[in-house]
Amino acid sequence: MTHTFYVYSSYAFAAATSIAVTLWTWLDGRARRRELAALEASGIRRRSARAKDTK
Numbered sequence: 001m002t003h004t005f006y007v008y009s010s011y012a013f014a015a016a017t018s019i020a021v022t023l024w025t026w027l028d029g030r031a032r033r034r035e036l037a038a039l040e041a042s043g044i045r046r047r048s049a050r051a052k053d054t055k
Helices: 002-041 047-053
Strands: none
Touching: none
C-alpha cells in the first residue's frame, strides 16, 4: 500500500512530462512555420529555394 502512491505518482509525472514535451515541440513547430511563411511573404527566400529557381 505504501508503494502504490509512489508508483502511480511516478507514472503520472512521466506521462505529464511526455505530454508537455510533445505539446511544446508541436507548438514550436507551428510557430517556426508561421515565421517562415512571414519571411517568405516578405520576399526573403531560403538558399535551397534560390538554387532551384535559377536552373
